[in-house]
Amino acid sequence: MAGTGVSGPLAVDTRSIPEMVLAAAEAALADAQTDFGNIDAVVTASVDLHDGLTASNIAVTEVVGAVMKPETRIAGDGLAAAAHAACQIWAGAYGTVLVVAHGKASMADQDSVEQWAWDPITIQPLGVGFTVAAGLQARAVMGEGDPEAALSRWATVASRRWQAVGVGSRPEDVLASPVTAAPLRALMAAPAADAAYAVVLTGEPQRRGPVLKGVGYDLDTHAPGDRDLASWAGLGRAFARACRVAGSDTGAAFDIVEASCRYPHEEELVAAAVPALADSDVAPSGGLYRGVAPVAAGLGRLVDTVDALRSGPPARALAHGTWGPAGQAHAVAILESAP
Amino acid sequence: MNQQPAAQLATQITLDITWHYSATEAMSRFLAGLRERRIEALRCDGCGRRYLPPRPFCGRCCLRMHNWVPVADMGTIEAWTVVHVPVLDSRTGAPRPLPYGMALIRLDGADTTLNHYLDETDPAELCIGARVRAVWRDEVVGAMDDISHFEVLR
Amino acid sequence: MRAVAVVGTGQTRHASRRDDVSQPELVHEAVCAALADAAMTPADVDAVLIGNMELFEGRALPELWVGAGALASGVCDTVLVVGFGKHSEGHTQTGMALTDPFWDRSVASGAVGNFALSVSQYVSERGVTEEQAARVAVKARRNAARNPHAHLQRADLTVEEVLASRVLAHPLHLLDMCPQSDGAAAVVIAAGEIARRHNPRPAWVKATATRHDQCYIGDLDKRLLRMPTLRDAAASAYRQAGIDDPLRDLDVAEIYEPCTYAELAWYEALGFCPDGEAGRLVDSATTEMEGELPVNPSGGVLSTNPVGASGVIRVAEAALQIHGRGGARQVPDVQMALATGYGVYAWADVIVLGDTP
Known part of the structure; x- marks a missing residue:
């Protein structure tokens, strides 16, 4: 993890999405003491229906410095975008990758946007978000x-x-x-917000930055009636995957945890799904209560985790992101302080 | 499986979302200029390109842009077509009358082109390189279609 | 980097309306076919990548309801890649209109109008004729007649008929353009030994390259003519795959051509001929089924276009040719195949597949 950048969260950011994204990207590059010229590829997270734009990534291609470069767009939480970038680096495809996620809840009524993720025959007619x-x-x-x-x-x-x-x-x-x-x-409920987050991931050894050891993600079945709603089983599976990639024991404890919990009952779901977190404070920074930017908040958890690892003694940390209704999808990142 | 399938259910749902879009600072200044029938572009200090639409950042040079340059409401056709398929008029929501002329226009003083309507619909009368002039609406509100169309000069 | 290969492909029947299936069922049809082709069960798959165009289907967050997690190579051994489009259920015209609300939303001319604008520059500079473009349309629909999945199949289409079809936006005729289709496609990609176990002739990924560009239609001078994203991506992919002369070294190409003139322009961008020679290339039948480099034996995007799947279909069709499972559209003895992707001039993807790692 070479650098992180944040723009927001604010209840209402009057700037445009490209301006929010540019601010976060520039901050991450400055933090990594690098510039756009050293970025090999970009992964962005955005959802067309949130942004009211078709192919919503093209609105940010310029400000993330992706002109004549490879860009991948993930229509899910920014932490999943970071996981994708990590895989690109581990696969040897690119050396340094910029990951950017933005969400602007103030743009539209969230319930009416979210309704469109449901099945049109069985759930949408109920009008629920x-x-x-x-x-x-x-x-x-x-x-x-x-x-x-x-x-x-x-x-x-x-x-x-x-x-x-x-x-x-x-x-x-x-x-x-x-x-x-x-x-x-x-x-x-943690409040909806507008924010953009950026991180620079690199395969180059970092003196300062923590090391991303493992990533994993997982989706549960879609219809609420098809799942055990009292469980975030998908988080358990995503966590197990991240541990497998990190080569670590699922029982090993974490010193720092930043989970994406929008409601208090979700903290109980985290503890139940990942026993290693049962005794942890899962949102020491206040977590999402500073503001939940749709499909960006999870990348914000990663930024907070990195900041905490850099400023404290050697430690092991976990960042979590979730998207979809009632925690249908989960992404997990496991980090350790720089050696 | 020779059985005829029963008539299948279909449902119709209307998308009703209101989005509140923020313009960039650069676009806000540009749109304010349109209210005075003034067109301005942002110039990149790196490559010198004068951008329409003006935007915060030149993606070619990865530089923020600050220098405004004036642009004329006359220019040259760089590409053209005459369209026969319906498109909705964003002011009225009604389909535009067919056919309509359309061009990429390089305004004098800009390096990128802008897409806009033409008053000409006969392909024989259109060519790359033809000169055009903006025809402004009587009521300007600070939107791209304050220019109703471009007139082909002969 | 580990060697990875496409080991299975699957497609639905593509049509203007697939009222017989819901969107998940449409995806299911393609996924079942791909898994069967790879001799796999869902349990063999480590991760899934799925793509579509939300507003063309009238649904958000598709990966949630198709039920898929996603990972790239290096962490997984087997990945299922799915693309789908069901235009009949959304409102593509509205989706296409959701561009920058301040700049071009109020002065839009839709997808066809935008293509026509760039075509006017291409025609003006290259001097290609309507007949040469129409030949591309005839080739596409004739090839499609050998592809059981294709949407528009016309073995008997003539140049005259293309030219007589109504003008959508000068100089584009109806039959110069791709259709809108309902359909889905899936490919199974596996690493190393797993690939060998699941396919006697895996289609090894020799090269991949993606390039993005500035997004406004007026940002790129003479887009169709220059297409810097495709040119740069192709140059990079050819370098990775050790291709010096694409016309000689490639055995088949599946390119993403949204209209006939685009195929001509891509011939030049992909180095199949020098700039300005695309018209002659199509006249010489070089890119026909029996020619030196058959382009789009499947019938291409001109014959089948579920937008969210059209890129995956290119990869599936290129892989199919290496697998030797092309049926009536099989090109003999394919060792090196090209697939390309494309998005509103703003990006291009190039993949080279080969019969050896």
């Missing part, structure tokens, strides 16, 4: 247990995350906020 899927999942996680206890637990977690990002919502504020999709309350 991913918030409803999250509500169904929270209910499934609650299971037969005491609803009040779960709500109180989640309100405490949400409050802690809000405090970490400088918002003073107390557990009682969270519980008192409006119900969005029962049992979820408005203040349980």
Whole structure:
């Protein structure tokens, strides 16, 4: 990991997508003490329906410096784009790859965009977005247990995350906020945001940068009724893959974890899917509560992980990204401090 | 499997999403200029290309651009066609009358070309190199179609 | 880098409407065919890559509902690559209109108009005739008649009929353009020994190259004529594959030609002939089935165009020729095959496949 760059997150970024992306890309290159001329290939993450543009990557081709270079677009979370870039480097295809992801939630009503990911015969006519899927999942996680206890637990977690990002919502504020999709309350959810993230990956040895040891990703079945909603089994499988690539034991503990949890119940899903994380704080930075940029947030988790590894003692870290309804898709990256 | 399949279900759903697009700072200045019937391009300090549409960054040189240069509302046809298939008019949502002339136009003072409509629909009357002049709408709002079309000069 | 090869290919029947299947079922049809061709089951596949054009199908995030994870070489041993398009279910015209809202959305002329603009420059500079372009259309639909998957099959199409078809945008006639199709294609790619176990003649990947360019239609001077992305990608791929003279060294080419004039322009960009000689190349029948370098035995994009699958189909058809499984469209003794991809002049991909690693 040679460099990272961030633009946002902001609740509303009045700049255009190319300007947000350019800011993040330039920051990552500066951090890596390199320039566009040393980039062999670019991987971008974007989704046409989020951006309201067909072939949404071509709007950023220039600002990511991909003119007359290879560019790959991933229509999924930016952490998956980073995984793709890592594979390109491991395969020997390219030496240094720039990865950029952007998401601009303020551009459109997210529920109406997300509806279009559902099956048109069985689910779309219900008019539900991913918030409803999250509500169904929270209910499934609650299971037969005491609803009040779960709500109180989640309100405490949400409050802690809000405090970490400088918002003073107390557990009682969270519980008192409006119900969005029962049992979820408005203040349980991390807020939608606009952001762009960039990382420079290289096969060259780095003095400073942590080493990306393994990546993995996995998708669960699509229809909520076809999956066990009370489990992020896909995360477990993605994690096992990343461990296999890293050559590490799935039971080995992590010093730093940055998971993409938009709701408190998702932190419980992480702990259940990856026992090695059961005792970890999965969002020490406040995680997504600073703002969730669609299909970019996971790359933001990777950026936070890299920053934490660089500033602390030698450590082992995990970054996680998710996209789709109720955590249908997961990407995992395993990192270690530079030797 | 000789059985005739039952009539299959199909459903129709209308996409209804409103997107709020932000213009780049460069495009905002360009569009403000159109309200005064003024066209400006951004010039790259690296390659010297004068870009329409103006944009923050020259992808050829990987340099940010800051230098504005004036561009005329007259230019030269670099490519042309006469289109007979419908396209929707973005102001009215109705199909444009057919056929319509279309060209890539290099405005005097710019190095890239811009695509726009022509007042001519007879292929025999069109050629690369022909000179054209912008015909502005009476009401300009700061949009590309403040120029309703280009007039072919003879 | 490990040697990897295409070991199986599968396609659906392509047609203007496949009302008989949903989008997942369409994908399923191609995937089953590819896995069967590679003698594999889903359990043998480590990862899946899937591509389409969201707004042409009216669906978002397709990889979610087709149910696929994705990884590239180096981490996996076997990868399934899928492309699909179901134009009849989306609104391609609207999708095509979703360009830069400030610049060209209000002055758009659609895909055909855009092609016609660049064709006018190509014709003006190269002096190719309507008849020469029409010959490409005839070749494509005649070849397609030997391809059971192809959408438009016309063994008896004539140059006169192409020229008599209605003008869509001067100088492009209806039969100069690709159709819109419903369809899907899949290929199975495997590494080293696995490839050998699953195919007696694996189509080894000798070279890959991708180039992107600036995105606005007016950014690139004389796009069809110059096509720097395709020229640069081809030069890089030929270098990787040790190809000095593509006309001599390649045995077959499956190129992504959205209209007849584009095929002529690609002949020049891909080095099949010197610049300005494409018209003569098609007149000499060099790129016909019996010629020195058959181009698009499948019938090409001109005959079959589920946009999200059209690139994968090129790779599948090129691989098929090396596998020796081309049936009526098989070119004899193929050792080196070319496949290309393309996107609105903004990018080009080139892949060279060979019968040895």
